[in-house]
Amino acid sequence: MRPRDPAEGHRTASPLELLFDLVFVVAVGFAASNLHEIESEGHVSSAVLSYAFVFFAIWWAWINFTWFATSFDTDDWLYRVMTFVQMAGVLVLAAGVHALMVDADIGLVVVGYVVMRLALVGQWLRAAASSPEYRRTALRYAAGITVVQVLWVLALVLPDAVRPWVVPVLILLEVLVPPFAEAGTRTTPWHTRHIAERYSLFTLIVLGEGLIASANAVIDGIAHADHLASLLVLAACGLVVVAGLWWIYFSREQHDHIRSLPTALVFGYGHYLVFAAAGALPAGIEVAVSADAGEADLSHATVAATIAVPVALFVLSIWALALRPSLPIGWNVVVVVLALAVLAGIAVPSVSLVATAVLVTAIVVVLEVAGRRG
Template sequence: MTTIGLRRMAPRDPAEGHRAASPLELLFDLVFVVAVGFAATNLHEIEAEGHVSSAVVAYAMVFFAIWWAWLNFSWFATSFDTDDWLYRVTTFVQMAGVLVLAAGVHAAMTEGDFTVPVIGYVVMRLAMVAQWLRVAVSSPRYRRTALRYAVGIVVVQVLWVGMLALPEGSTAWAFPVLVLLEVLVPPIAEGTGETTPWHTHHIAERYALFTLIVLGEGLVASANAVIDGIAEADHLASLLVLAAAGLVIVAGLWWIYFSREQHDHIRNLPSALVFGYGHYFVFAAAGALPAGIEVAVSADAGEAELSHATVAATVAVPVALFVLAIWALALRPSLSAGWNATVVVLAVAVLATITVPDVSLVATAVLVAGIVVVLEVAERRPGTRRVQ
C-alpha cells in the first residue's frame, strides 16, 4: 500500500472462496435501477399513447446504454476490485453518470434528443477508462489487455459525442453502428491480450441480483394495480385480477431464472460473451414487463389508446422473450430434448395469448406457472439431465 492509501490493482483470485457482491456493487445496482425505472415509466407512457413501435425502439436504445455500462463495471469488478478510496471515488463518478443519463431518458424516448444521455454515458465510460489505466500501471501481465480496453472505449466515446453533431434523423443508423463498436471492444481486448480472471460464481451472482431488482419493478406495477383498484371501486375486480396475474408472472419468472445454477456457463471467452451479452434480452424484457402491466391497468381504466391485442402484447412479448433468453443461456444444457421442446412450446404459447386479448394476462400467468412446473419435474426425474 502506498502512502496515499492506494492498493496495487492486482487481479482478484478467480477461485477465491465466499466471494460475494460488495456493498459498493449493491449500491451501484440500485443507482442503475433508477435509470431502468425511468426507462420503463416512459415506455409505459408512450405505449399508452398508442406509439408502441417507436416506444419499443427508444426503450431498446436507452436500455442498451444502461445495461452496457452496468455490464462493463460488473465484469471489471469481478477481476480487479481493489476497494480502495480511488476505486470507490471512480465508481461514484460512474454512478453520477448514471443519474445524468437517467435525467435525459424522457427527452431521448419522447423527442429523440440523446444529448443528456450521451453526456451521462460518456462520463460512465471514461471513468471505466481510468480504472483500466490503473490496471495497466499496476499489472504488467494484463497491461496489453487493459490498454486495448482503454483505447477502444475512448475511441467509441469520441464517436458517441460526434453522433450528437450529425443531422437530425441520423441517430437511426448511427446508433446501431456505435453499439456494434462498443460490443466489439471486449472480444478484441480480451482475445488479443491476456484474458482477465473472472470469478464465475461472483459474476453469476451479480447478474442474478440485477435480475431480482429489475423484476421487483414488476411487483411495484402489480401493487399500483391494487392501489388504482381501491381508488376506482368500479374497476376493483378486474384490477385485482390484473394484480394477481402480474404477481404470478413475476414470481414465475423469478422461479425460472433461479431454477438452475448459471456460473458453470462461463467457461471461456466465447461462453462469457454469450452469457454476458445474452443477458441484455433477459434484463430488457424484465425491465419492460412493469410497463406492460401498467399499460394493462391503463387500458382497464380506459386511458390507453391501444387495441386489446396490443395491450396483451405489451406483457406477452417481454415474458416470452425473458423465458426464451434464459432458456437459451442457462436452462437448455440441463434439460433433455423433450423437456427443452416443452419449455419452448410454452414460451411460444405465451406469445399466442395475444390472439385472445381478453384473457391474455391470466393465460400468460398460467403458462408461466406451467413452465415452472415443467422445470421442477425435470429437475426431479432421473435421467432427464444431459451434459452439454
C-alpha cells in the first residue's frame, strides 16, 4: 500500500468511492426522515440534537475514509474488501438511526460505527507496514482510532443518565485523532483536487434529498387537490432553494483551501455544518408539507425555521470556508446580510419560504456579478 502521488493528474473519484457514497445515502435519508417525523410531532429540540449526533457518526466515518483514500487508495482486492466491510458498518448504523433518534438507544448505531472505524484501523496498519515514510503517522491513526472505539463500546454499559455527558467527550476525542496523528510527523499526501471533488459529490448527495422532498410535495398535492396550489408553491420554492444552494456551493473552486494541515482541518471539519444543513433541508420541506396537511403539531414560525435555519447555516458555512477569500469585503457583507435575512424571514412565516427562495437567488446573482467583475 504505497502512497498516491498528491500531484497526480486527472485524479477523479473511483467507482468504489462512488459506491461507498451511495451507501451513505441510505443513512442520510434515514436521519432526515426521522428528523422530519420527530419535528412534526413537536419535539424540535430533541430532534435536532439526536440528528446532530447521528449525522456526526455518518459524516465522521465518511470523512475519514475519504482522506485515507486520497492518500492510499491502491484499489487491490484487499483494499476493496476492507471498504466493503466499512459499507456494512454504514448499513448497520443506518438500521439503528430510528432507535437512537426516537428511543435514545445508541446501541446499534455504535456497533455500526465501530465496525466502520475498526475496518479503517486495518487499512492504516496496512499503510504503516507498506509505507515506511508514513509509518509513524499511520500507527498514530491506528492507535488513536482504536482507543476511542474501545471507549465507545464501554459507553454502552454506562447508566442512561451518565451517557449524555460522556458522548460529547468521545466526539471531541474523535476529532482530535487527525491533529494528533498528523502533528509533528510527515502529513499524509492528500490530493487537493480529489478531496474537493469528493466533498462536492457528497454535497450533491445530501442536496438531492431536497429534490426528493420537493417531488413528494407535488405528489401530495396531486393526491389532495384542495391543497394543490399551496403544495405546488412549496415544491417550486424547494426546487429553487436546492438549485440555489447547489449554485452557491459550486460557484468557486475549493481545492486551494486545503493546502496545509490547518487549512485541511478547517475545510474538512467545517463541512460538517455544510453537510448537516443540506441533510436537514429535506426534513424541513417535508415538515412544511405535513403542516400544510394539518399533520404537524408546530407553530407557523417553527415550520418556517425548519427550512430557513438549514438554508442560512449552509450559506454561511460555505461562505466562511470557500467564498469569503474570493470576494471583496463589500460583497462579503452583502452575502452575509442576505443569509441573515433568511433567518429574519422566520418572523413572517406566511412568506418565509418564498422569501427564502428569493434571497437564495439573490445570493446567486451576487456571486455571479462579483465573479464577473473579479
